[in-house]
Amino acid sequence: MATMPPPLRRAAALLLVVLAGVLASTARADLVISKADRRVDLTSHIVRVLASLKVENVGPDPVSQVLLAFPNIQAKNLAAIRAFGSEGKVKGQSTVLPIQVVQPSGAPPELTFFSALLPKPLEKGKTLYLDVLTVFTHSLQPFPEEITQAEAQLVVYQDSAHYLSPYPVKAQTLAIRLPGGRVESYTRHPNAKLVDSELKYGPFHDLPPFSYLPVIVHFENNNPFAVAKEVIREIEISHWGNVQITEHYNIAHGGARLKGEFSRIDYQSRPYVRGVSSFRHLIAKLPPRAHSIYYRDEIGNISTSHLWSDSMKTQLEIEPRFPLFGGWQTTFTVGYGLPLKDFVFYSDGKRFLNITFGSPLEEILIEKLIVKVVLPEGSKDIEVSAPFPTQKWQEVKYSHLDIVGRPVVVLEKPDVIPEHNLYFQVYYKFNNISLLREPLMLISGFFLLFVACIVYMRTDMSISKSSPSYLAKLQWDEVQATVQKIQGIFEQCLAVHDKLEASLRDLSRTGDIQSCKAARKAADAQFKELSKDLKPLLTTLHSSPQSYQIWPKVEDLIAKEREMQEKLMTRHSTVVDSFEKKLRGQDVENRIALQQQKIAALRQEVESLLEYISEI
């Protein structure tokens, strides 16, 4: 006992002092516990105590409640308490008894009392079998508080060897189940014996009310001390057929802190010796038919996970990015989808979600659990029924094209243990028509977009139809179109010129006068046609008020082109003539040289004019 940590010792001493006072003021002797067997399970970091009591009414009056007492030091770690009772000579079918906190008059403030209410009062002389399950968290204190990587984790548990009760207890035993492995020390007592991994105290006989005998066990416990500082569990219902669950974990190793260095070589070569106190994976039992499971943290996917599934369950083994030693922590997110029809039902005009409250991870203690149920947009008349008291409030969440937002029911509960994995219900009213709201919104959005595009393309967006600038623009467009046409005609003219030239070249090469003459004829005809085409264009251009800039140039162009045409014709006829007269090439060239020059100059001028016009 010399190894007892100071705070525990002090608490034990205090309790003893207190109990001396309590013993004196005992008043309730109507009930007698004829037999009390307690089994304490210390294999994990959550302590479960099952007390099987045989209660007899020895008083004259019927009794309607049984009081259960716990020292405050235990009561503050109490996460769950449940009582099952059955009346009769032998243990029969048991019923769950409602439990409430009471403060009987004259009771010492160092004790917390719970009362199990009986369905019907216990008559005189009758017996009642009462099973009380209590679950405690944070009751295993690591000692020493800091260990190295190679050391095993030792923890201390303290309790009373006598069943602390406001009633006299005739016979009782206490059995403590240890996880196996080393037991450093335990409180010695004549009645105590340690067999394998079970420590037994008792039997004790005929003890007065409020007997208390502190016992302390100091033993090795290397089971994962997985403590979640905070878990946010979001359940999002979509009436398209899916219940999406997203769980954000912030998990720490709640055991003895790691001291000194972490050596990977030691951990890898002998993981069960060096690093025995750490844990590297957690197991989550998901509902059957869970799909689209993911496991990630804020920096990406975590690739170390395994999944098995059958028709009964889906088992997910997740491994954090690194093994967790004492005091280390990590965060991650697990998400999965569930079929809607397994969890959302319909009755009496109302829908309700029926799903478990806690986290699917095994043997995990959650210090703060926030469950958010996101109902579809447009849900009304929301009610929650939970099997235990929780803090409740409502929020609104905006997601995927919401307008008014989705109602969110938030439930918060501290110290959640696997025993709290009970079903809870959220009732709400929802109209299926609301499902179509978002698709319709999208359809109408795109429709409007296209309509707007069509309208924009089809309408003339200019501000005023009668403004001079608008009219001027229209006229200018017209002028431009005409000018373009004129340009086209002139280009054709030039092409005809080229053809004539080509025919001349052919002539000089082949001497075929006939074909040359034919070309001349064709050119003449084309010129005529073109000038016919040109006339109406010129009149429109001349009549337009916008053409004052261009008109002189166009006139110039026409004159030049005429001149050039004439020159070309004369030259052509000269050449043909001279060929007919069979003159020498030299003479012909002499005769046309001057013309040639002029034609070239004119052609350049015409081209530059054309370019000028086109730039306008």
Add this chain to the structure above:
Amino acid sequence: MAEPEVSPAAAGGGGQLRNVFGGVLCAFTLLLIGVVAFSIRLFSVIKYESVIHEFDPYFNFRVTQFLSKNGIYEFWNWFDDRTWYPLGRVIGGTVYPGLTLTAGTIWWLLNSLNIPLSVETVCVFTAPIFSANASWATYLLTKEAKGTGAGLMAAAILAMVPSYISRSVAGSYDNEAVAIFALIFTFYLYVKTLNTGSLFYATLNALSYFYMVCSWGGYTFIINLIPMHVLLCIVTGRYSSRLYIAYAPLVILGTLLAALVPVVGFNAVMTSEHFASFLVFIILHVVALVYYIKGLLTPRLFKVAMTLVISVGLAVCFAVVAILVALVASSPTKGWSGRSLSLLDPTYASKYIPIIASVSEHQPPTWPSYFMDINVLAFLIPAGIISCFLPLSDASSFMVLYLVTAVYFSGVMVRLMLVLAPAACILSGIALSEVFSDSSPESSTNSIQKNENRNEKSETAPKEKPSKKNRKKEKEVAESVSVKPKKEKRLLVLPFELSVMGILLLIVSIVYGRQLKRISAPSIVLTSRSRDGLHVFDDFREAYAWLSHNTDVDDKVASWWDYGYQTTAMANRTVIVDNNTWNNTHIATVGTAMSSPEKAAWEIFNSLDVKYVLVVFGGGGVFPHIKEPDYLRDGQYRVDAQATPTMLNCLMYKLCYYRFVETDGKGFDKVRGYEIGKKHFKLTHFEEVFTTHHWMVRIYKLKPQKNRVRGKLKKPKASAKTSSTLAAGQKKNPWQ
């Protein structure tokens, strides 16, 4: 691509309907090209996960997170105290904000529509979205130069060019992702202005240039290339009012806008990178004046005036240039930034700024990397250049100039291969479209149209293994071509089968080859295939997650600078140096510490307030890329038995190989392929706090200073006299 499909309809006549049909078909093809560009880049998300890649993207991601959380004003004023400890870094003033603002805006827009996407998701998908935009911009640019057919072809090629994919896969959230789009779009608007002479497009051009300046330091490429082209136009006598409108507003508005970006600021008028544009601006005005005077005066008078103006103008120009040169020459770097100088003089960086030269993407590329990066385009480019000269227009001369300069720059720096890629795509697109349009005379249009259709299908649906299908199609194509009447043969400029096969080769080699897998790797997660299946090495994130959850939020972590960005972004811890290598002294300090013996290193780190040291070590696996950062540091150092004692005692060596010998008993480094030199040693000033599963990252903690050094109290008593005499003796030494 679509042009040959449009043309048969054109032959059929039907005026308006034809245009509408062609327009719709073209729009649809563009849409499909966009989808291809987007989806081909999602390979990394499908194979790995939706995660940010590599180093710099993590910084950009962190900046975007900050922006989305704190808003734009906080962002401009952001002084980041979690990096470059104890100096810090003014992020708002030293970062190109284009990418961040783009992703931030997309995120904000989606969230205001109540579409709850995380910042990370938006960042991951920004690059693929912008590569779709880039291929549309390519279409527009090429269309301005050579028409719709070439445009579609170029866009389709750009969507799949490996060089660009490697920089814009999903998760590669880097400046280049949006900058390439901005680059092409700016060029498009420039060419568009040049073709239309519209001031509207000129203004848009300036705005687009502004976006480019916001996004990437490569904007200097634009502001040098466009003046070069303007100069080219002037010299070749292609001056027109359109050229003036295309250039003058860009310089004025563009410079004013560029000066608004904090990271550029007065550099827009002060550094030599921008001087070329101002010089050309002056020349352009002189030329404009000359043309104006030419219009006013008679030719003879003009000649007189010309000589006068030229003599005066030259004098003024010389004076200005002389002043500029004097100004510039007075500064040590001649007014050029280090990276720009290393572009002009490829040997500059290795001589003066080893840290720039040490980055692998700043090295000159090797010949095979041209083929790896731009693939078969390398062979199509010459054809494209030829077709640009038939006929040479303003726009097509711009393409040629763009290509030539890009080839030069890519020859200097691997990273600038990215600038070459659009040019290569455009010219190849032009070349291919020329081939198609020449080889589709009236009678054969139908069969060609079919081929085109097939071709397009295979392009728009590049599934993971299209190779067999494609080959089948290839055969079909060949058959259908051979069935065609032989008389058309003489019309073909190139054998049709060959060009079809060329495209198929391009697609198949990209999609089917290993290249896509290689460039899709995020580099923070590694995978290796062995007989027992796929192994995932996720050690980096393991280490960062450990740091972020199990150290104090204000602890400082020292590591080699490569891992600075990732440490701040993923582990959220303060680092001493990071990938923004702005302070060489600081990097050198960390380098000194890493290469000093333990005691000295401890003192340096302690003076920097460092609590943890992170080293990356390619332990017992196959991590080829780990070598690089290690080798960059170690250079030709040896770590085996022949290594110098200094090497074997330096901190880096010790931290990497601490207790390494116990893994296999010999201390054989599989990555480097030899046994380490010094095997058994202990650390006195550091303790191992974390090593990842595959030994890739190791984290050490500095041991706290001891309150009392053992023996120190005794020492003065025992050896007070001797030490004092020793000290005295040493001091006296000079006089002796």
